[in-house]
Amino acid sequence: xxxxxxxxxxxxxxxxxxxxxxxxxxxxxxxxxxxxxxxxxxxxxxxxxxxxxxxxxxxxxxxxxxxxxxxxxxxxxxxxxxxxxxxxxxxxxxxxxxxxxxxxxxxxxxxxxxxxxxxxxxxxxxxxxxxxxxxxxxxxxxxxxxxxxxxxxxxxxxxxxxxxxxxxxxxxxxxxxxxxxxxxxxxxxxxxxxxxxxxxxxxxxxxxxxxxxxxxxxxxxxxxxxxxxxxxxxxxxxxxxxxxxxxxxxxxxxxxxxxxxxxxxxxxxxxxxxxxxxxxxxxxxxxxxxxxxxxxxxxxxxxxxxxxxxxxxxxxxxxxxxxxxxxxxxxxxxxxxxxxxxxxxxxxxxxxxxxxxxxxxxxxxxxxxxxxxxxxxxxxxxxxxxxxxxxxxxxxxxxxxxxxxxxxxxxxxxxxxxxxxxxxxxxxxxxxxxxxxxxxxxxxxxxxxxxxxxxxxxxxxx
Amino acid sequence: xxxxxxxxxxxxxxxxxxxxxxxxxxxxxxxxxxxxxxxxxxxxxxxxxxxxxxxxxxx
Numbered sequence: 092x093x094x095x096x097x098x099x100x101x102x103x104x105x106x107x108x109x110x111x112x113x114x115x116x117x118x119x120x121x122x123x124x125x126x127x128x129x130x131x132x133x134x135x136x137x138x139x140x141x142x143x144x145x146x147x148x149x150x151x152x153x154x155x156x157x158x159x160x161x162x163x164x165x166x167x168x169x170x171x172x173x174x175x176x177x178x179x180x181x182x183x184x185x186x187x188x189x190x191x192x193x194x195x196x197x198x199x200x201x202x203x204x205x206x207x208x209x210x211x212x213x214x215x216x217x218x219x220x221x222x223x224x225x226x227x228x229x230x231x232x233x234x235x236x237x238x239x240x241x242x243x244x245x246x247x248x249x250x251x252x253x254x255x256x257x258x259x260x261x262x263x264x265x266x267x268x269x270x271x272x273x274x275x276x277x278x279x280x281x282x283x284x285x286x287x288x289x290x291x292x293x294x295x296x297x298x299x300x301x302x303x304x305x306x307x308x309x310x311x312x313x314x315x316x317x318x319x320x321x322x323x324x325x326x327x328x329x330x331x332x333x334x335x336x337x338x339x340x341x342x343x344x345x346x347x348x349x350x351x352x353x354x355x356x357x358x359x360x361x362x363x364x365x366x367x368x369x370x371x372x373x374x375x376x377x378x379x380x381x382x383x384x385x386x387x388x389x390x391x392x393x394x395x396x397x398x399x400x401x402x403x404x405x406x407x408x409x410x411x412x413x414x415x416x417x418x419x420x421x422x423x424x425x426x427x428x429x430x431x432x433x434x435x436x437x438x439x440x441x442x443x444x445x446x447x448x449x450x451x452x453x454x455x456x457x458x459x460x461x462x463x464x465x466x467x468x469x470x471x472x473x474x475x476x477x478x479x480x481x482x483x484x485x486x487x488x489x490x491x492x493x494x495x496x497x498x499x500x501x502x503x504x505x506x507x508x509x510x511x512x513x514x515x516x517x518x519x520x521x522x523x524x525x526x527x528x529x530x531x532x533x534x535x536x537x538x539x540x541x542x543x544x545x546x547x548x549x550x551x552x553x
Numbered sequence: 554x555x556x557x558x559x560x561x562x563x564x565x566x567x568x569x570x571x572x573x574x575x576x577x578x579x580x581x582x583x584x585x586x587x588x589x590x591x592x593x594x595x596x597x598x599x600x601x602x603x604x605x606x607x608x609x610x611x612x
Binding site for chain 2 (some may be wrong): 299395396398400402403417418421422423429430433434436437438441442444445446447448449450451452454472485488489
């Protein structure tokens with residue numbers, strides 16, 4: 092079996108004829124068959140189709156007609172991305188037998204780039220509630236320790252990438268659902284700027300907060316996937332029509348002169364992160380300084396202000412979207428998600444508009460805070476992954492999360508691994524850039540990954 | 554939010570909830586109220602919402 096590879100590494104091996112897409116795909120399925128019964132990262136495998144797609148890719152590489160660096164790369168899609176002819180359930184009894192007739196635009200674009208779909212990945216139900224134990228499929232578990240939580244909602248993508256079942260995959264992020272599982276599973280995930288990646292064909296949770304984006308082992312791999320996913324889509328009202336930069340060409344240019352703003356109060360006062368998480372951030376900042384960056388503290392409104400605004404918008408929009416099923420099939424949802432959705436009934440029209448007015452104030456505040464810095468840094472998660480059975484039902488309401496501020500403002504944000512906690516599970520930090528500055532964001536994350544040893548350590552899932 | 558206000562909101566929603574669900578939501582309603590309090594503080598009357606509306610639809 093080949094060692095676990097990044098997308099960039101696999102692509103180089105394909106180009107050098109030292110590895111074939113079929114061999115790589117077969118290795119992925121061997122790993123899945125050996126261990127996914129403990130991790131539950133997949134809801135559905137598409138092996139027959141994957142074999143055909145990998146063979147076609149192999150022929151393209153052999154004939155010098157490869158479609159690019161993603162050709163032949165095994166990936167998985169979060170099961171809220173519509174896949175034509177392939178069951179798409181949102182991990183819910185509500186859509187247990189749903190088979191879409193069209194691909195989500197990102198699914199189609201990634202297929203056009205030559206990727207090989209291995210299967211559909213677990214998610215928190217409708218990208219909202221989890222971990223849930225009362226659904227048709229069990230929740231995904233953390234490859235670093237299967238007794239522990241993956242976070243979510245892109246739980247299956249986090250687990251499958253960390254375990255080496257796929258080299259990358261799709262996620263969605265409404266309050267942190269790409270960055271949170273990326274952090275707890277020790278991988279890399281990017282929530283792009285709102286409007287950069289089409290949401291068409293991705294089951295909605297909250298129209299004004301939903302983002303689609305990639306998850307992979309490294310920032311470079313995220314850049315490769317984002318290159319295929321980004322672009323204007325007239326079918327998505329939020330999609331922005333602007334030129335798409337090359338996300339990989341300058342990724343190795345380093346961070347000399349980078350101005351970093353540390354939102355220290357988010358993780359040291361507003362929601363106190365673990366010692367390992369705080370140490371990971373400080374160590375990473377020291378690395379960035381060595382690489383030529385400067386670091387200053389930045390102060391924003393307390394984290395709970397962003398949290399209040401984001402959660403109210405999220406549950407109100409989710410409630411509106413799910414109202415038809417909530418009134419007719421309430422108890423077909425899992426307990427976590429149905430109760431969270433039902434809270435939307437308690438938010439009035441006035442409250443929703445007030446939240447949107449507050450959102451504008453917070454967006455203006457963040458714009459001002461970034462006037463003199465290039466990127467912001469704070470925690471991604473408060474600590475390493477908790478036990479999966481120890482996650483409180485109302486966790487998302489009780490403590491303000493570090494990720495939702497950047498859904499509220501639409502700014503691009505990434506989670507990158509910064510080491511390991513006392514329990515041996517990953518800890519992470521979040522890097523944020525100005526809107527549409529993904530190249531700088533990816534360059535910063537890439538520089539950190541190259542200068543630290545964390546990308547060299549994989550979970551032992553044998 | 555009083556018990557009556559809570560029950561009125563649920564009744565208006567049309568959701569058919571079991572008593573144990575009602576009790577669970579009632580417990581969580583305090584969290585929602587605290588979030589609402591944070592976004593309903595005084596603002597200038599002209600403070601606009603963060604909504605973008607294009608008269609020229611981009612379909």
